[in-house]
């Protein structure tokens with residue numbers, strides 16, 4: 001079964017057709033990146049798949065559960081590390097993780113066990129007693145990913161996970177994301193071409209709310225006759241005139 005399947009998924013705002021009949025498939029264990037210039041519809045797509053905003057047309061399924069007909073069942077399958085920070089600044093790292101585990105219904109013993117597991121898996125033990133607001137940007141993002149993983153989701157959404165980070169912090173997060181590959185299906189959005197090319201099994205390019213191309217980085221370069229992935233992106237990401 002596909003991890004994610006969308007069929008003509010659409011979001012129309014009064015002033016904008018943010019996502020226009022998006023049909024794509026993401027396979028289990030895959031790391032799939034959504035790329036596109038500002039306003040292409042990436043975040044709106046993720047918000048619909050995570051149940052944060054309702055589609056105005058079409059449908060999508062997370063491991064077989066429709067986000068339209070069974071939104072609660074679909075939500076149980078996913079974790080989200082959003083663009084805006086999800087971290088409570090005045091709680092410690094461990095408290096943030098425990099709080100998220102309790103929100104997902106764990107009792108205090110289960111929450112402590114899950115927190116210990118995430119602290120270990122994400123190498124957050126050294127800062128577990130630090131207030132989140134004292135962490136570097138990279139560590140805050142690591143914590144945000146930990147919070148998204150605390151419920152044991154099968155699908156993880158990472159919306160611009162390395163935005164604004166320095167190159168070292170970015171590389172450390174890449175290593176973390178790579179370590180998740182295979183155990184959880186990951187969908188990420190990014191504006192960094194090198195990041196997409198390094199991490200992704202496949203990439204979908206959006207322009208003007210539509211999916212203009214899908215493939216491995218190599219396939220997208222071959223399709224556009226380019227030898228640099230950034231050139232392939234430029235060729236595929238120019239928004240067309242969209243009739244509303």
Ligand SMILES: Nc1ncnc2c1ncn2[C@@H]1O[C@H](COP(=O)(O)OP(=O)(O)OP(=O)(O)O)[C@@H](O)[C@H]1O
Pocket residue numbers: 013014015016017018019036037038039040041042043044045
């Ligand atoms: N809540 C909203 N109300 C009205 N229009 C919106 C809303 N959210 C997004 N849009 C519009 O939908 C379009 C797609 O926006 P979206 O944020 O999904 O793009 P994006 O590809 O994630 O961009 P970025 O890379 O800048 O994050 C844009 O034209 C945006 O202005």
